[in-house]
Amino acid sequence: MAPRDEGTEIVSSIGMKYHTNRERFLPSAADWLEGKRKDDNIEGLWRIHNGLYDLDSFIKNHPGGPDWLIITKGTDITEAFETHHIKGVSEQLLSKFYVKSATTPRRSPLKFNENGFYRTLKKRIAEELPKIPKFVVQRSKLFADITVAFYILFCVLSTFSESYLLGALTGYVLALNINISHNFIHMKNNFRMYYLDLSMLSSRDFRVVHALSHHLFPNTIHDLEISMFEPVFFLLPQKKTQLRKYLSWIYALIFFPFIAIRAYTLNLIIQRRIRINTLIPWIALATTYWLTGQPFFTCLKIFIWIILWGSFCFYLIGKTAAHHHPDIFHDGDDARSKDDLDFGAHQLDAVGDRPNINESPFLTLTNFGDHALHHLFPTIDHGMLPYLYPTFLKTCIEFGIEWKLFSSVELVKGALQQLVREKTNKSLPPPLKKISTNSHNST
Numbered sequence: 001m002a003p004r005d006e007g008t009e010i011v012s013s014i015g016m017k018y019h020t021n022r023e024r025f026l027p028s029a030a031d032w033l034e035g036k037r038k039d040d041n042i043e044g045l046w047r048i049h050n051g052l053y054d055l056d057s058f059i060k061n062h063p064g065g066p067d068w069l070i071i072t073k074g075t076d077i078t079e080a081f082e083t084h085h086i087k088g089v090s091e092q093l094l095s096k097f098y099v100k101s102a103t104t105p106r107r108s109p110l111k112f113n114e115n116g117f118y119r120t121l122k123k124r125i126a127e128e129l130p131k132i133p134k135f136v137v138q139r140s141k142l143f144a145d146i147t148v149a150f151y152i153l154f155c156v157l158s159t160f161s162e163s164y165l166l167g168a169l170t171g172y173v174l175a176l177n178i179n180i181s182h183n184f185i186h187m188k189n190n191f192r193m194y195y196l197d198l199s200m201l202s203s204r205d206f207r208v209v210h211a212l213s214h215h216l217f218p219n220t221i222h223d224l225e226i227s228m229f230e231p232v233f234f235l236l237p238q239k240k241t242q243l244r245k246y247l248s249w250i251y252a253l254i255f256f257p258f259i260a261i262r263a264y265t266l267n268l269i270i271q272r273r274i275r276i277n278t279l280i281p282w283i284a285l286a287t288t289y290w291l292t293g294q295p296f297f298t299c300l301k302i303f304i305w306i307i308l309w310g311s312f313c314f315y316l317i318g319k320t321a322a323h324h325h326p327d328i329f330h331d332g333d334d335a336r337s338k339d340d341l342d343f344g345a346h347q348l349d350a351v352g353d354r355p356n357i358n359e360s361p362f363l364t365l366t367n368f369g370d371h372a373l374h375h376l377f378p379t380i381d382h383g384m385l386p387y388l389y390p391t392f393l394k395t396c397i398e399f400g401i402e403w404k405l406f407s408s409v410e411l412v413k414g415a416l417q418q419l420v421r422e423k424t425n426k427s428l429p430p431p432l433k434k435i436s437t438n439s440h441n442s443t
């Protein structure tokens with residue numbers, strides 16, 4: 001496939017249909033959802049495989065919390081439904097809400113064949129989960145609580161001492177706090193997911209940008225964590241001007257600090273959306289003002305500085321963590337055949353893991369470790385993931401799927417290479433060794 005010109009419509013090499021609103025300048029979570037509703041075109045219902053369901057009466061009773069269903073009304077939720085339920089209970093419930101069959105094919109090419117890689121692995125993982133010791137989940141919660149306490153303490157210390165250096169360090173602690181709260185955002189509603197709002201990013205939007213867009217369609221044209229940066233920089237292989245190619249290494253760094261404040265302002269002023277979590281970031285400012293006795297303007301100055309550094313560190317860690325390297329699939333690269341586009345196989349094509357990060361539970365939580373397993377099963381606490389490797393690796397070998405490993409340095413270099421990469425990668429992943437040809441149909 002020849003690289004497309006900058007700014008022109010991308011043809012997805014895995015067959016994702018083009019997304020309305022994708023070309024908007026720095027598209028937001030709301031733009032993505034609006035486009036998806038328009039494209040999926042299912043009359044305010046919810047689509048799962050080829051069935052349409054009316055879940056209005058279930059929203060309040062959904063064990064994962066009402067937000068997931070409110071956000072996704074009017075869209076195809078097949079990938080979200082498959083990945084967020086491991087026990088099989090939710091499938092039994094579905095028939096109660098069935099309305100009719102969909103009349104058009106799904107826009108996503110990803111498959112969930114009953115004997116395919118993803119569903120086979122999911123069944124095996126479901127059997128392993130009860131065997132994992134419970135303390136690992138408590139440990140993740142403790143890490144989250146301690147990090148948030150450190151964030152508030154560092155806010156107070158940097159404001160009291162009026163130290164910009166300490167403020168920058170506080171921003172780094174804030175970024176670690178965002179990364180840990182990311183573990184909780186994927187789960188049923190819980191208070192630790194709101195730790196993310198301290199950064200001025202919104203936990204609700206993060207569920208759209210990260211959990212529903214990026215996680216389910218990584219490195220494709222449907223991945224908002226790629227399109228949200230366009231046209232500042234382009235991570236997919238395509239023609240790029242010399243200016244865009246090499247200067248983006250610099251202006252990406254200038255752009256990162258302002259993302260959180262921009263998102264907050266957009267939500268607050270332009271979209272006029274005020275929610276309880278809109279007030280959360282100001283807890284840190286109020287605490288420093290109350291405890292340090294510094295004038296309000298001084299507190300505000302340091303607070304903004306911390307938020308800028310938090311945003312910078314978070315996006316720097318995120319963009320160099322697990323997805324961007326020329327050896328990792330990016331839409332446009334040569335892709336698996338239509339029949340081989342198992343959801344799980346695609347995830348592993350688009351994710352890289354770093355063994356040095358995976359070794360430590362704290363580094364895993366703060367630096368997007370155990371990323372392949374996390375992508376496959378996002379609701380499982382990161383503390384539990386190390387126990388699942390024997391099952392995961394055995395299943396990968398059976399299906400002939402590669403688990404890609406990189407060093408941290410390789411992934412930093414890889415992200416820089418992605419910013420300049422125009423040529424599509426021609427090396428196809430090996431065909432799956434065992435896959436059923438009957439596509440799963442839940443109608």
Ligand code: HEM
Nearest residue numbers: 063064068072077080084085087089090093094187188379
């Ligand atoms: C956008 C689609 C959906 C998302 C993102 C979602 C998300 C979640 C989450 C995060 C949990 C908690 C999982 C855990 O604690 O391990 C959950 C649980 C649950 N959800 Fe959903 N859900 C969705 C749609 C549905 C639908 C359509 C049904 C059924 C009609 C359903 C039924 C359940 C049930 C029964 C549970 C508890 C048992 C289990 O974990 O399987 N969900 N959901």
